[in-house]
Amino acid sequence: MNSVVALDSLLDARRLWRGQPQxxxxxxxxxxxxxxDAVLPSGGWPEAALSEALLPLDGIGELALLWPTLARLTQAGGLVALVAPPYLPFPAAWANAGVRLDRLQVVRAEPRDAAWAAEQCLRSAACAAVLCWPQQPDDRTLRRLQLAAETGQCLGLALRPSSAAAHASPAALRLALEVRPPQLRVLKCRGGNPPARPLSWPLPVGESPAPPNDPRTAVPDRA
Structure with missing residues (x-):
């Protein structure tokens, strides 16, 4: 049987080369x-990829998490698509958050067609970001959304229930919002290990665009 040689001794003798991480x-x-941004490997949202925010219930500030990004993209002239939102967006709240309404497109779709519509928007290369609410998607559907975001070089954002955390996902980033206690956890981040400690929620910002639980942010559109 071959003897076991300590890795450190091979490195010290320069008989083994250690590559430097890129x-x-x-x-x-x-x-x-x-x-x-400080705890994410790339310092922000993964580009041309799908990111998920997992929620225990609606209306806990999930839009406040996304508004700064959507405002920045629309102010730069990018188009943002909301695919089959469960609530009808309240224009004044989105405008107060800095989102240009003329660069915001709401796509109405039946639940069975919502994932397909989101995939087409992501793949089109016409959108800077696509926000969707996939309903019980299977692994194949999520992989198609991830691939579409890569193909269209688009920022994909999906809002899903917290129960989805029990299942694997091809999304490059998975964030979980919690209310008891209020905190944000990074469950998965491509290119690095998730931080062990959660972040306080709502996240501190210099100037919040709107209170996270402001009832004016949306009106039900469940019909």
Whole structure:
């Protein structure tokens, strides 16, 4: 049987070469929250990829998490698509958050067609970001959304229930919002290990666009 040789001794004798990890390029898509950017490997949203925010219930500030990014993209002239939102967006709240309404497109779709519509928007290369609410998607559907975001070089954002955390996902980034206690956890981040400690929620910002639980942010549209 061959003897076991300590790895350190091979390195010291220069008989084994250790490669240097390649630094990942910084993201051009900051979240707008310095505390969150600081714990993400690229310093922001993964580019041309799907990111998920997992929620225990609606209306806990999930839009406030996304508004800084959507405002920045629309102010730069980018088009943002909302695919089959469960609530009808309230224009004044989105405008107060800095989102250009003329660069915001709401796509109405039946639940069975919502994932397909989101995939087409992501793949089109016409959108800077696509926000969707996939209903019980299977692994194949999520992989198609991830691939579409890569193909269209688009920022994909999906809002899903917290129960989805029990299942694997091809999304490059998975964030979980919690209310008891209020905190944000990074469950998965491509290119690095998730931080062990959660972040306080709502995330501290220099100037919040709107209170996270402001009832004016949306009106039900469940019909």
């Amino acid at each position: 630094a990942r390029p910084s993201s051009r898509q900051p979240t707008g929250f310095p505390a969150l």
